[in-house]
Amino acid sequence: MTVAPEDGLGDLLAQIAGARGLTCDGYKPNCLRRRLAVRMRARGVHTYAAYAAVLRDDAHEYDRLLDALTINVTKFFRNREAWDVLATRFLPDLWERRRGALRCWSAGCATGEEPYTLAIALLEQARRGGTKAGTYTVDATDLDPTVLDRARAGVYRTPALDETSPALVERYFTGRDPWEVGPEVRTLVRFHRHDLLREPPPDAPYDIITCRNVVIYFERANQERLYHAFADALQPGGILMLGKVETLVGDVRERFQLEDIRERIYRRR
Numbered sequence: 001m002t003v004a005p006e007d008g009l010g011d012l013l014a015q016i017a018g019a020r021g022l023t024c025d026g027y028k029p030n031c032l033r034r035r036l037a038v039r040m041r042a043r044g045v046h047t048y049a050a051y052a053a054v055l056r057d058d059a060h061e062y063d064r065l066l067d068a069l070t071i072n073v074t075k076f077f078r079n080r081e082a083w084d085v086l087a088t089r090f091l092p093d094l095w096e097r098r099r100g101a102l103r104c105w106s107a108g109c110a111t112g113e114e115p116y117t118l119a120i121a122l123l124e125q126a127r128r129g130g131t132k133a134g135t136y137t138v139d140a141t142d143l144d145p146t147v148l149d150r151a152r153a154g155v156y157r158t159p160a161l162d163e164t165s166p167a168l169v170e171r172y173f174t175g176r177d178p179w180e181v182g183p184e185v186r187t188l189v190r191f192h193r194h195d196l197l198r199e200p201p202p203d204a205p206y207d208i209i210t211c212r213n214v215v216i217y218f219e220r221a222n223q224e225r226l227y228h229a230f231a232d233a234l235q236p237g238g239i240l241m242l243g244k245v246e247t248l249v250g251d252v253r254e255r256f257q258l259e260d261i262r263e264r265i266y267r268r269r
């Protein structure tokens with residue numbers, strides 16, 4: 001992004017990058033300024049230079065800022081219809097073709113609800129298809145190490161499950177508010193820190209990539225680059241699931257077949 005040097009934003013971003021390795025240049029400028037404004041208001045400062053000083057004095061403020069910048073909102077089976085469509089229209093065929101050995105990537109996984117959902121969908125498909133568990137995996141990545149710690153812990157309050165059917169809660173979770181993800185689900189998911197704007201896909205090729213509610217904060221050129229990286233990382237015939245309000249942009253559309261416009265599901269040609 002282009003930043004007027006005189007307003008101190010460039011120095012602030014350099015300081016954040018140096019301290020926490022978060023480089024913000026792929027994000028939409030207005031989005032970035034709005035998020036910073038939230039934290040600046042909370043700390044009662046009015047300039048980027050003053051906020052840089054707050055960060056230098058109080059290391060915890062970096063954590064709050066990272067939360068504000070990356071907004072980690074998520075839940076199990078978020079937009080439930082999309083998961084129903086994946087399970088009924090796409091998983092059976094992929095499963096058949098790969099004999100159950102599916103490799104998946106949840107990119108921008110936040111606190112883990114999405115990759116665990118994917119793992120549950122695979123386990124359910126295995127039940128229907130009569131295949132043993134353990135032949136498929138989910139890589140789950142995020143930029144923010146704090147959310148990854150929570151994801152690895154696998155412990156959730158009830159609202160995180162309000163789109164999940166009671167039968168699945170019963171089958172795959174233990175405890176009760178907090179709920180804990182069961183071992184059968186956990187063993188399928190591997191969490192890694194990973195920056196979508198800077199690093200290649202962790203372990204391509206994949207059969208399914210979910211990247212939902214992440215790229216809306218990225219500038220268009222970065223979105224296009226990332227979608228090409230997803231196309232490169234998917235097997236031909238592999239599935240890409242985006243968030244409810246996200247859509248492929250640019251010439252990368254030629255590399256995908258739009259399968260379900262409502263649920264933003266694409267198939268790699």
Ligand SMILES: C[S@@+](CC[C@H](N)C(=O)[O-])C[C@H]1O[C@@H](n2cnc3c(N)ncnc32)[C@H](O)[C@@H]1O
Nearest residue numbers: 070073074108110142143144195196197212213
């Ligand atoms: C709103 S959450 C989406 C969670 C989940 N995919 C869903 O749809 O429910 C957005 C996540 O994207 C992550 N994120 C933002 N920029 C990223 C980047 N450059 N690389 C990897 N993850 C990023 C954030 O840390 C955050 O956890």
